[in-house]
Amino acid sequence: MEDIVKGIGLLLEFQNILLILSGVLIGVLVGALPGLSSPMAIALLIPFTISLDPVAAIAMMAALYCAGTFGGSITAILINAPGAPPAVATALDGYPMAKNGEPGRALGLAAVSSVFGGIFSLIIFIFAAPLLAKLALEFGPAEYFGLAVFALSMLASMSGKSSLRNLISGLVGVLIGTIGIHLTTGVERFTFDIPDLEEGIHFVPVLIGLFAVSELFKQSEKLNAVVERIQAKALRLPSLIELKKLKYTILRSSGIGTFIGILPAEGSTVAAIIGYNEARRWSKDKDKFGKGSPEGIVGPEAANNAAAGGAMVPTLALGIPGSGSTALILAALIMHGFRPGPYLISETPEFVYAIFGAMLIANLGFLFIGLVGAKFFSLVAFIPKKLLWPAVFIFSMIGSYSFASSMFDVWVMLAAGLVGYFMDRHGFSAAPLVMGLILGKLVEESFSQSMIIHDNNFFALLESPVVLLFFVLTFLSLSSPFWTRYFSKK
Amino acid sequence: MKNKENASNSLGALLNKSDTIIAIILTLIIAFLWFETTKFEKVPDLFSNNIPPEMFPQILLIIILGMVLIIPFEHIFLKKSGKNIDSSRKNPVEISTIGTMIILTAIIASSQILGAALTIIAVSISLPLYWGERRLKVLISYVVGFPLFVIVLFNVILGVHFEPGLLDLIKN
Structure with missing residues (x-):
């Protein structure tokens, strides 16, 4: 309890509250702008938050993450163009409801269910994270290696066209992590006699390139796309009677979202799709789905926001990111000198509770912003792309450069952008690469340490039941496309 | 002659052209990187705790290569689950x-x-x-x-x- 009070105390400084609210505002804005996303905004923000107090920096990013998930639903509902992938399922019923003349009601349902989903997952977070961390304190290098391998295998089921390509992207990320001087031996690896590579490739320019610059190239293909817009005058909160009717859908989706968020590598998009499908499966009015069903809005919205909170559990308790955005928050934590994992919770619990508080404020903040600014945010989506994307590129350049005052990083950003564009064209997702890059050090360190402990006998690792469990889970995760097809045929 | 043509046709149906090119490019990159790992400075076993600096990258390269070799055939499995890997690349780069x-x-x-x-x-x-x-x-x-x-x-x-x-x- 004392830690919770301390954590809230850390947040209650004027500067921190201001930064959290700025994070919410930026989150809703980038969520509402098609093409911009919260991972991209977090990637752009990281270099500028280095000089901030760690609590303020991480709280701002966590707030942006929560709000960005909701922001995506604004454009999904008003212009049928999800501002962020997790809002794809919201568009299925949100847009028809808006077209039927009830855009304010659709936005209100999305906002309230998002807030509920978000707060639900935070309550689970506050109990689950310390428990998970306590368990993880017993982990040795072998167990961590097993966990990291399991997390990498979960990349296969991340959203994207192909599990195989997700896995390749993830492993390429781990491989990029090996560039630079090997910590144990001091040997240079893949540096090609370039001094800038001796310290390895920094996360920041790669993240900015993959998320922002590659998206700029994609957007340059559809600069003149015309979208039909529905004007929302204000957000209309649902009545108590309506909420009563929807309570089971919201609760179910919040549970689903939190659970999926906790699974390593599973993000809000998967949660939203499952939340939508389950809302439809349990609904008494299945025929209304696709035509503006309220359940079709609250189902995915509660799930995707709950997943955002859920994804913070493995990120903070184990140091294993739960989604693309949390992978970036993890990178930011590392840059601020923290070692994400069980020690973060056992040694600095007040810091973790401060992040929890920031996410709570963010959840309430975007409801308020939605209430007063729905009209404004519905207009934001119409900022001309021809002016918006040059601005994104300028922020990307400054962000990459300012991190280490190095032009080399700007080139890395551009190269990552080009590679990211062609990866996407050929079905390789960027998010697994980022997660691989961030997990890379953990995988190699834990692998090396376990091999040393077990006298280079790989099979000796399996003597630990926890490692065995993770390897079984890895096998199940990798073989899931086969057995799910087998069971669905039956 | 006809048999040969049939064989090449069935091979054509098995392989996805774009993915085959990607697999070839990635294999060449992997080969180049493997060659690079052989040039890493040698460290005495005692100093490296029997885990030489090239070991981990080489393990990764082997696993990636194994996966890359499946890519040209992956379109067959994806089609079965209703996914079309060519949809995002059917038009040339603008x-x-x-x-x-x-x-x-x-x-x-x-x-x-x-x-x-x-x-x-x-x-x-x-x-x-x-x-x-x-x-x-x-x-x-x-x-x-x-x-x-x-x-x-x-x-x-x-x-x-x-x-x-x-x-x-x-x-x-």
């Missing part, structure tokens, strides 16, 4: 995208000469113009207003060091 890539590469290449402020102005002018923005009032206010905002925010308020570049030469 000229506007290639042009954007060239412009941005050129701007970054010249940024050390131009300096930060002129680079920001160059991006603000060139991209909207290239993408077809012709409203003069909008363009002028953007080219003046946005770089000014960026310079004040990052250079003056946040203290990010901006290389003066050409502006320094002009000043002197």
Whole structure:
């Protein structure tokens, strides 16, 4: 309890509250702008938050993450163009409801269910994270290696066209992590006699390139796309009677979202799709789905926001990111000198509770912003792309450069952008690469340490039941496309 | 002759052309990187705890290679689950995208000469113009207003060091 009070105390400084609210505002804005996303905004923000107090920096990013998930639903509902992938399922019923003349009601349902989903997952977070961390304190290098391998295998089921390509992207990320001087031996690896590579490739320019610059190239293909817009005058909160009717859908989706968020590598998009499908499966009015069903809005919205909170559990308790955005928050934590994992919770619990508080404020903040600014945010989506994307590129350049005052990083950003564009064209997702890059050090360190402990006998690792469990889970995760097809045929 | 043709046809159906090219490129990169790992400095076993620096990258390269070799055939499995891997690449890369890539590469290449402020102005002018923005009032206010905002925010308020570049030469 004392830690919770301390954590809230850390947040209650004027500067921190201001930064959290700025994070919410930026989150809703980038969520509402098609093409911009919260991972991209977090990637752009990281270099500028280095000089901030760690609590303020991480709280701002966590707030942006929560709000960005909701922001995506604004454009999904008003212009049928999800501002962020997790809002794809919201568009299925949100847009028809808006077209039927009830855009304010659709936005209100999305906002309230998002807030509920978000707060639900935070309550689970506050109990689950310390428990998970306590368990993880017993982990040795072998167990961590097993966990990291399991997390990498979960990349296969991340959203994207192909599990195989997700896995390749993830492993390429781990491989990029090996560039630079090997910590144990001091040997240079893949540096090609370039001094800038001796310290390895920094996360920041790669993240900015993959998320922002590659998206700029994609957007340059559809600069003149015309979208039909529905004007929302204000957000209309649902009545108590309506909420009563929807309570089971919201609760179910919040549970689903939190659970999926906790699974390593599973993000809000998967949660939203499952939340939508389950809302439809349990609904008494299945025929209304696709035509503006309220359940079709609250189902995915509660799930995707709950997943955002859920994804913070493995990120903070184990140091294993739960989604693309949390992978970036993890990178930011590392840059601020923290070692994400069980020690973060056992040694600095007040810091973790401060992040929890920031996410709570963010959840309430975007409801308020939605209430007063729905009209404004519905207009934001119409900022001309021809002016918006040059601005994104300028922020990307400054962000990459300012991190280490190095032009080399700007080139890395551009190269990552080009590679990211062609990866996407050929079905390789960027998010697994980022997660691989961030997990890379953990995988190699834990692998090396376990091999040393077990006298280079790989099979000796399996003597630990926890490692065995993770390897079984890895096998199940990798073989899931086969057995799910087998069971669905039956 | 007919048998040979049939065999090549069935092989053609098995392999996806674009994915085969990707697999070949990735295999060549993997081969090159493997060759690089053999050039890593040798460290005595005692010093490296029997885990030489090339061991981990080599394990990764082998696993990636194993997966890469499946890529040309993957379209068959994806089709069964209703996914079309070619949908995002059926059209060639747009000229506007290639042009954007060239412009941005050129701007970054010249940024050390131009300096930060002129680079920001160059991006603000060139991209909207290239993408077809012709409203003069909008363009002028953007080219003046946005770089000014960026310079004040990052250079003056946040203290990010901006290389003066050409502006320094002009000043002197």
